[in-house]
Amino acid sequence: MAGKYGxxxxxxxxxxxxxHEDTNIWCSEIVDFVTEWRCFIRYGExxxxxxxxxxxxxxxxxxxIKSAVKDFIDAPAAYxxxxxxxxxxxxxx
Structure with a gap:
């Protein structure tokens, strides 16, 4: 990835x-995070x-986090x- 900001x-x-396929790309504003966590979800758990x-x-x-997982209705099996x-x-x- 290029630079600090992706x-x-x-x-x-x-x-x-x-x-040869359409690709959706979602972008957000740059956020200066103080702390970050990664959450591992499988089958909604x-x-x-x-x-x-x-x-x-x-x-x-x-x-x-629990609310985000619950609200992700079309979630893949693992993400x-x-x-x-x-x-x-x-x-x-």
Missing amino acids: LQEYKDFIGLIEQ ILDVRQYKGAWDSKLDLRV GLDFGIDRDGNMKL
Whole structure:
């Protein structure tokens, strides 16, 4: 991936899209996360949550994660969700 902020040029898409298929790409604003966690979900069950960046004493709100898993109606059998706490203390997906 290019740079600190992910996709910045056309060449950054190489390997992410199929040449002869439509590819949906979702983008968000740049968020400066203080702490981040990765959640591993299989068949609607949260198997594990691992912190991979940031302040060890940040508080993770499991209610937010459980709600996101429940609300993901068309979820694949297994997937990951990343959550983070931004500089203002907000938890974001």
